[in-house]
Amino acid sequence: DITSFALDFNNETLTLSRADLIPTFNDDGSKVTGVLKMVDLRELLGAPVFHYAVKVQELWINGGKVRADRPIYVVLDSGTTGCLVDKELFYNTDFSLGTFECHMRIRAEDGSRVTIGSSLRTCQKKCLFLVTPIEVPWQPAPGVEKN
Numbered sequence: 001d002i003t004s005f006a007l008d009f010n011n012e013t014l015t016l017s018r019a020d021l022i023p024t025f026n027d028d029g030s031k032v033t034g035v036l037k038m039v040d041l042r043e044l045l046g047a048p049v050f051h052y053a054v055k056v057q058e059l060w061i062n063g064g065k066v067r068a069d070r071p072i073y074v075v076l077d078s079g080t081t082g083c084l085v086d087k088e089l090f091y092n093t094d095f096s097l098g099t100f101e102c103h104m105r106i107r108a109e110d111g112s113r114v115t116i117g118s119s120l121r122t123c124q125k126k127c128l129f130l131v132t133p134i135e136v137p138w139q140p141a142p143g144v145e146k147n
Contacts, residue, residue, distance in 0.1 A: 005052075024109075031110035041073060046138040051075040057113070058105035061094045074104055074116075083131045090133035099131040 004021040007014055015021065022035050036054045041047035053075045059066040066072075072089070083102055085095055095102075103117030 033108065033110050033112050034114050035109045036106055036114060037109050039073060041075070041138070045073075048138070052077070054106050056104045057107050060101075060103040060105075060117070061099055062097075062101055064094055066093050072104075074106075084134045085131060086136045087133040090131070095131050095133070102131065 001018055002016045004017040004019065005015060006017075006021050023032055024035065026032055039053050039055055041051050041053050042049070053073050056072040056074050059068070059072050066089075068089070083095075083099070090096055101117065101119030101121060103115055103119075106114045106116065108114050
């Protein structure tokens with residue numbers, strides 16, 4: 001029954017809420033900038049549980065843009081240090097050459113572009129960043145085309 005959460009990395013706190021923590025609209029009726037639209041990977045890709053996931057517009061590894069022939073989704077998980085990457089994506093991109101930074105550009109609900117990521121170049125403390133290939137054996141739900 002948790003509908004919203006907030007992570008404060010500077011103060012190392014997690015806030016769980018039953019109500020939205022980010023309003024959808026400003027006082028003037030305009031959409032709030034930077035709110036990300038979640039996608040349900042259970043329906044889309046057959047994930048076994050609900051994940052906080054968003055569709056990635058651009059993926060950058062070590063400063064280079066990844067070219068993909070299908071959509072890329074990122075699962076936002078505060079308990080993971082670094083990235084767990086589908087084996088196919090890992091071995092067909094620069095992830096396999098060693099990764100010191102990874103950034104994703106995501107289109108927000110208001111149309112603005114949000115960039116999230118991590119880099120060992122800018123890290124000042126607790127600088128562990130691992131990128132590990134994993135098997136993602138999910139199958140799309142019946143009637144949903146595999147992306």
